[in-house]
Amino acid sequence: MWEIIINYIIEKWPFLALLVVVIIVTGVIVWRFAQWYNRFEKVEGKVDGLPCEKHDDLYPRIVKTEEKVKELPCLKHDEMFHDIKEQLVEIRTILTMKSPKVANTFSRKNSPRELNEAGLQLFEDVKGEEFLNQNKDIFLKGIDNKNPKTALDVEESALEVLFSLTDNDMFIRIKNWVYNSPTRKLFVDGKEKDYAITMNDVCFVLSLPLRNMYLDLHPELREMYDLF
Known part of the structure; x- marks a missing residue:
C-alpha cells in the first residue's frame, strides 16, 4: 500500500519527493550529531578540574573520546554516510528514469x-x-x-x-x-x-x-x- 502511494508521489511530483527525502536525510544527520555532541558534553562536564585523584580513572576515557573525535569520520559514520549516499543515488535514478x-x-x-x-x-x-x-x-x-x-x-x-x-x-x-x-x-x-x-x-x-x-x-x- 505504502509502496503504491510513494511511487505515485514520485511519478506525479518528483521534485517534491526529492525535497522531502533531502529534508528527512538532513534531519537524521543533525539528530545523530546532536546525540553524539550531548554525550560528549556530559563526559566533558564530569572532568572539570582534572586531574584529581577521585577522577583519575576517568581521564583515559576522555583521552579516548578525544581521539575518536579527531578521527571523525570514523567507520560508523562512514557507513552511515555511505548508506545515505546510496539512498540518494537510488532516488536520483528513479527520478531520472521517470522524467519524461x-x-x-x-x-x-x-x-x-x-x-x-x-x-x-x-x-x-x-x-x-x-x-x-x-x-x-x-x-x-x-x-x-x-x-x-x-x-x-x-x-x-x-x-x-x-x-x-x-x-x-x-x-x-x-x-x-x-x-x-x-x-x-x-x-x-x-x-x-x-x-x-x-x-x-x-x-x-x-x-x-x-x-x-x-x-x-x-x-x-x-x-x-x-x-x-
Whole structure:
C-alpha cells in the first residue's frame, strides 16, 4: 500500500519527493550529531578540574573520546554516510528514469528503450563508446553486485552505477565537457528549445549502451524478456 502511494508521489511530483527525502536525510544527520555532541558534553562536564585523584580513572576515557573525535569520520559514520549516499543515488535514478523530459529527449521506447538521434549524437560527443570500454570492468561489476533478475533491472542498475561513480576521477573529462558545452537545439516535449546538457543527461545516454553490454554477457536475461 505504502509502496503504491510513494511511487505515485514520485511519478506525479518528483521534485517534491526529492525535497522531502533531502529534508528527512538532513534531519537524521543533525539528530545523530546532536546525540553524539550531548554525550560528549556530559563526559566533558564530569572532568572539570582534572586531574584529581577521585577522577583519575576517568581521564583515559576522555583521552579516548578525544581521539575518536579527531578521527571523525570514523567507520560508523562512514557507513552511515555511505548508506545515505546510496539512498540518494537510488532516488536520483528513479527520478531520472521517470522524467519524461530526459527519456523522451534522448531516447525512444522501442522494446526496449534505445537512444534516438539526439541521444546518439550526445553519446558520440562525449566519446561514450571509448569511455564505456575504458571503464567497463568497473561498471559491469557494479551491475553484477546489484544482482539484476530481469533486463529492466539491468537497465535501472546501469544508470544507478553510473550515478554512484560520478565523483570518480574517470568522470573528470566528461564533467569538463559538460561544463564547457554550449546549449543546443533539441526537441523537448515536441517543441524545439535551447537545451543545456547536464550530467544526468550524459549518464542516462551512457546507461542504455551499458545495459546492452551487460545483456550481451548475460543473454539469459534478454531471453526472459523475449518470452513475453
